[in-house]
Amino acid sequence: MSWITTNSSKHFDFINPTADMVSIDDIACALSNICRFTGHLDNFYSVAQHSVIASEIVPAKFALEALLHDASEAYCNDISAPLKALLPDYRNIEDRVDQVIREKYSLPHPAMSPAVKYADLVMLATERRDFYLDDGTPWPMLEGIEPLQFIIIPLNPMQARVRFIQRFKQLQEGAPA
Structure with missing residues (x-):
């Protein structure tokens, strides 16, 4: 078996993913239940x-x-970057899934835009600060990256799910970012 059943009862096939297997509601549900930093x-x-x-921090x-x-x-699922680097087969599957999602939502591909990569690093720097992950060990990828000016206050999964769907709808409707 090479598929999972999603929250909306779709079968998502890892070998042959297609756009009709992807649902924004499934994405919101799953991501709201996945903890960053592998739960640590x-x-x-x-x-x-x-x-x-x-x-919210990238250009519109x-x-x-x-x-x-x-x-x-x-x-x-979310696999830590150090482990992901050791799993090339996993990376290939994740890349295939990412491409299907990028195509479904008309996002640039094959790779992430530099502005989004930078925002992800700003988020990482902010999360490192706000969740007390800074034990003094250098994180080379964060050299020169400043955290956000506000503190992240974690939402519970349902709150995060609602915010995710609201943000998606706001962006689909072309409302101001």
Whole structure:
């Protein structure tokens, strides 16, 4: 079996993913229930909330891409970057899923826009500060990256899910970011 059943009862096939298998409601549900940093936080903080904030800090033309930059994790789950680097087969599957999502929502592909990559690093720097992940060990990818000027207050999964869907609808309707 190479598929999972999603919250909306769709079958998502990892071998042959298609756009009709992807649902924004499934993405919101899953990302709101996945904790950042593989759960190694004192308080639950979801990938959905991370994505909403990322979408709010990029220039408006990149907001939808930022909101969906981790959408493949809704199907593949969130694996820490150090472990992911050791799993090339996983990376290939995640890339395939990401491409289907990018095509469905008319996002740039094959790679993430530089503005979204930068916002993801700003988020990482902010999360490192706000969730007490800074033990003095250098994180080279954050050299020169300043955290946001506000503190992230974690939402519960349902709140994050609602915010994610609201943000998606706002961006689909072309409302001001």
